[in-house]
Amino acid sequence: MPGMAGRALSFGAVAEVYERFRPGYPAELFDTVTAYAGRPVRTALEIGAGTGKATRLFARRGVAVTATEPDEAMLAELRRHVPASVRTVRAAFEELRPAVRYGLVYAAAALHWTEPEGRWPRVAALLEAGGVFASFGGPFRLADPAVAQAVRAARAPFLGSDEIPSPDGTPPEHDMQWPGTELQRSEWFTDVRQSVLARRSTMSAADYVSHLSTVSAYLVLPAPEREQVFHRILRVLPDRVDMTADLTVHLARRRAAD
Ligand SMILES: C[S@@+](CC[C@H](N)C(=O)[O-])C[C@H]1O[C@@H](n2cnc3c(N)ncnc32)[C@H](O)[C@@H]1O
Numbered sequence: 213m214p215g216m217a218g219r220a221l222s223f224g225a226v227a228e229v230y231e232r233f234r235p236g237y238p239a240e241l242f243d244t245v246t247a248y249a250g251r252p253v254r255t256a257l258e259i260g261a262g263t264g265k266a267t268r269l270f271a272r273r274g275v276a277v278t279a280t281e282p283d284e285a286m287l288a289e290l291r292r293h294v295p296a297s298v299r300t301v302r303a304a305f306e307e308l309r310p311a312v313r314y315g316l317v318y319a320a321a322a323l324h325w326t327e328p329e330g331r332w333p334r335v336a337a338l339l340e341a342g343g344v345f346a347s348f349g350g351p352f353r354l355a356d357p358a359v360a361q362a363v364r365a366a367r368a369p370f371l372g373s374d375e376i377p378s379p380d381g382t383p384p385e386h387d388m389q390w391p392g393t394e395l396q397r398s399e400w401f402t403d404v405r406q407s408v409l410a411r412r413s414t415m416s417a418a419d420y421v422s423h424l425s426t427v428s429a430y431l432v433l434p435a436p437e438r439e440q441v442f443h444r445i446l447r448v449l450p451d452r453v454d455m456t457a458d459l460t461v462h463l464a465r466r467r468a469a470d
Pocket of ligand 1: 222224262263264303319
């Protein structure tokens with residue numbers, strides 16, 4: 213099975229499906245970030261913007277967003293859905309060479325794909341003194357435990373978990389989760405906060421499987437196995453499924469000193 217590097221750049225193959233079947237981000241998220249900032253957020257750099265689901269949240273509320281993304285197919289999809297004011301840059305986080313600093317740097321369901329080595333000095337170099345870093349995302353889970361168990365059993369011959377393990381191994385029962393844990397240890401940041409915003413949805417079984425087809429753990433399976441696993445999952449699903457996709461939000465402030 214391909215490793216995490218293969219998973220990181222697996223999304224472009226399904227950019228349109230991704231855009232259609234992944235949920236967007238709630239207005240409450242914008243409010244959470246701006247309330248934390250405590251001052252107007254005028255400029256932002258987004259890491260791993262994908263098809264622009266979080267780009268829209270900020271750009272439509274007047275923030276000048278620079279959306280960066282390494283995958284050209286994702287970026288092409290993003291350009292169809294974001295206001296013309298959004299600047300786009302095709303680059304992985306590690307390739308960014310900042311010429312200016314931003315009031316906000318954020319990553320939506322993307323930070324775990326970036327290189328751990330040098331991550332925080334790199335983010336700090338993109339931020340104004342006192343600027344805000346935000347990272348948010350969370351696993352998509354079936355709300356009904358019986359349905360979730362049936363799906364686990366259906367995919368077991370091909371795949372154990374379809375979630376992403378904590379990048380720094382923080383156990384799920386810990387109060388502070390990654391990347392808050394790394395931010396707390398970083399000399400570059402202060403005032404680290406974690407909060408959770410509820411995000412729920414109900415969809416048809418077919419749409420749920422379409423959604424799964426945008427999840428990296430399935431994307432990197434060989435095509436015949438992927439087809440089989442989706443077929444097996446579809447067989448155990450009720451007509452409609454409830455999903456929880458709560459967002460864990462991490463916020464931190466760049467220290468003033470360089
Ligand atoms: C799960 S998608 C999230 C997309 C979008 N931010 C969203 O919330 O819908 C992860 C994105 O991270 C991008 N990515 C992978 N490796 C990256 C890296 N090293 N630097 C920046 N982005 C990366 C992928 O191409 C993909 O578009």
